Amino acid sequence: MRGGPVKGIISVSGLTKTYASGHQALKTVDLDIRQGEIFALLGPNGAGKTTLISIICGIVNPSTGTVLADGHDVVKDYRAARSKIGLVPQELNTDAFETVWATVRFSRGLFGKPRNDAHIEKVLRDLSLWDKKDAKIMTLSGGMKRRVMIAKALSHEPSILFLDEPTAGVDVELRRDMWEMVRALRASGVTIILTTHYIEEAEEMADRIGVISKGEIILVEDKAVLMRKLGKKQLTLQLQSPLTTLPAALSDYALELAADGHELIYSFDAQAEETGIAELLRRLGDQGIDFKDLRTSQSSLEDIFVSLVRDAA
Template identity: 85%
Template sequence: MHRRGRVTSIISVQGLSKTYAGGFQALKTVDLEIRKGEIFALLGPNGAGKTTLISIICGIVNPSTGSVTADGHDILKDYRAARQAIGLVPQELSTDAFETVWATVRFSRGLFGKPPNPAYLEKVLRDLSLWDKKDEKIMALSGGMKRRVMIAKALSHEPRILFLDEPTAGVDVELRRDMWEMVRALRESGVTIILTTHYIEEAEEMADRIGVIRKGEIILVEDKDVLMRKLGKKQLTLTLQTPLTAIPTDLADAPLELSADGRTLTYTFDAQAEETGIAALLRRLSAAGVDFTDLNTSESSLEEIFVSLVSERA
């Protein structure tokens, strides 16, 4: 697990809202602190405001109200310094199709006023398995390779904050795994990473903290492990030695469910509940004359927690 010392915010969002022409309110009074050196996953359905929030922090869209600082710089009053601290990998593949990989990455670095550093750019391209493609035109690359070029461009000026907006949408499993490894390595080097994703297993695998946004409002921000413990459910499934026609009356008060064929009993309990609850249940089953041949446990995935959170507030 990534260790954090004193918690400091590298991005601070306060009272942020955005209303577009025509009256559509994309964001409603968002307050959010992103910790330095963390991987923060922002989850939400389509149209929830994820991309609008990222676009405002990155200086692409102006807010209606509120303030944002990035690496200590106000995004409006000190736009240049704030933007220089940020790398953005957008959802859309917008690259200079007729340029070579090397030329476009070198140009991106120059846009931020950074002096040439071929050794650094070579490392970025090697880390993204792009070095052997450096002299190829971007138009000749596959979709997955173009996605890697977008990341290389975002990293070209050595940002301290990296936004990944749906980074693995439409890419193959191998590239997704490569990108997860790269993100972890960047985090270890001190870069703060904020990602939005439709792939909830990506957040479950990668994130230190998770924020859930719905209809322009942040409805929850929590450490991933705490979230899983707080909102997750565990299930104990018992395969019975002899099928039952009904749950014994002595166990009617327990949260048990009998399968249609009477061969399995399922006990559902809070993930944060004491495991001793299982021991007590097994003793009660034995006293009631219920014998079992096998047992296994499972727990809620982050996807199940996310769906329940969004539907509860619907």
Template identity: 80%
Template structure:
């Protein structure tokens, strides 16, 4: 894919200004349902940002407002310096959106629909660029095929091609891999990495939390219309992650000795395992202390293993904590 020229814009402090700024954003529908509650959020230029949340949390409403599809009730949003209400056209030109729904003209060919999308944004014809997109998405051999004749996975590829047709520097992927095959998922994430290398900012929502764990630079969690947390992925894993040390005992225990009883140390129901849970930020010398105390009580083990919280574990605990 041809590199895009998206220069970094410094702010007064010399760091990169956010490419998307959301301030005091709320949305209440005519029915009275409040989908968003005073959202404040900044997306950094050139990052991959994963927005996670349960169904009905407000993810799609937030994306729709930023993309100019839904009007906010209160608050402001700027995209690459353009207010989405006052400067609608330049703001929207900066953004590509791949929605959850497969909505495109079934009777057009792949080439025609992608080329037409480019023209909608006032971009001059650029067959070489359209060709590069279609090849990157394994659509080149289908360029003259009508959309109605494509499989669901191929239609999803066309939606991505349409979103990229006008060379946006912000790309929203709303549940892009829902219901698609493994091959498309792999191709899509390879493409996302390439776009990010070329300076495109990626914002994605996904139910496949392992994808966010692998791809994202930062994680945002939204629940009941409110931002619960925004954090660098690695910092989040360190702050909220837990580690577990499981010891397989030589001989089963009926109960823990009084000197070992602790909320962080649990005996399995059959008495054959001890599970020690500790914070990933804490000093792991606690393990050495535990092993010494086990030895003092004459408790021997034959094997041990460690495990660590996944992003999914952290997400579930955050959402449950706010329910």
């Protein structure tokens, strides 16, 4: 995260949602999202991501609890709250027969904003859509249509932007272009809330990670801290001579011997890294165990996410 004062631009308190069918989609969710951050909300299908976003954006009413968007209650002060929010839905949905320029300018008008062609031009240029401004939506590629959805969401100059699976169905090159665009938006002061099934997307972009499972927020953490606290590392030693069993003197280490006896695998966390590796290597030497090569690997955010959801279940 960048330096300077940080305040919550979205504040969710005691939020629940039970649908008429009896399904409880959210169970007492409390969440604060900081101004000017990229916040990734992760969760398996059916975890409550869409319901939470829909309530914050004023699309679905909560059963209990409150949500403030830039200080405005999303139920009691709906218009003011909604004017602060831009939403880019997962599904592409816009008038196929309109031009890019017309559809983006119309979206601005829906929020009662005065005409501002200079702002619309800037948005289209930033999204590499300016040369397509007179093209009908139906003639655009899938990636360009997704850029139009983002342009529509930015047309009324929101301070909060929700991106629901923004790169679904987008090729790798365009995905990276969109990552750069999101970073530029954050640099301009826009708060970004991202839901994604591409875990590497969250790992690449997010400042903080929130994980939701079965309607409950099970973790909110700075990405770097999360990776440090929950990310496991492995040190693999390729041995000079194969072993048949591990020496009893090394039983206090989380060691695993490969099936062929040629590799010794040590699993450790960040704290053990500082104190344990040098001692392990010394004790291996004491036992007459020599190695000819070593390599390290670290669990990814995806590994951590799968582990968290499994533990919560």
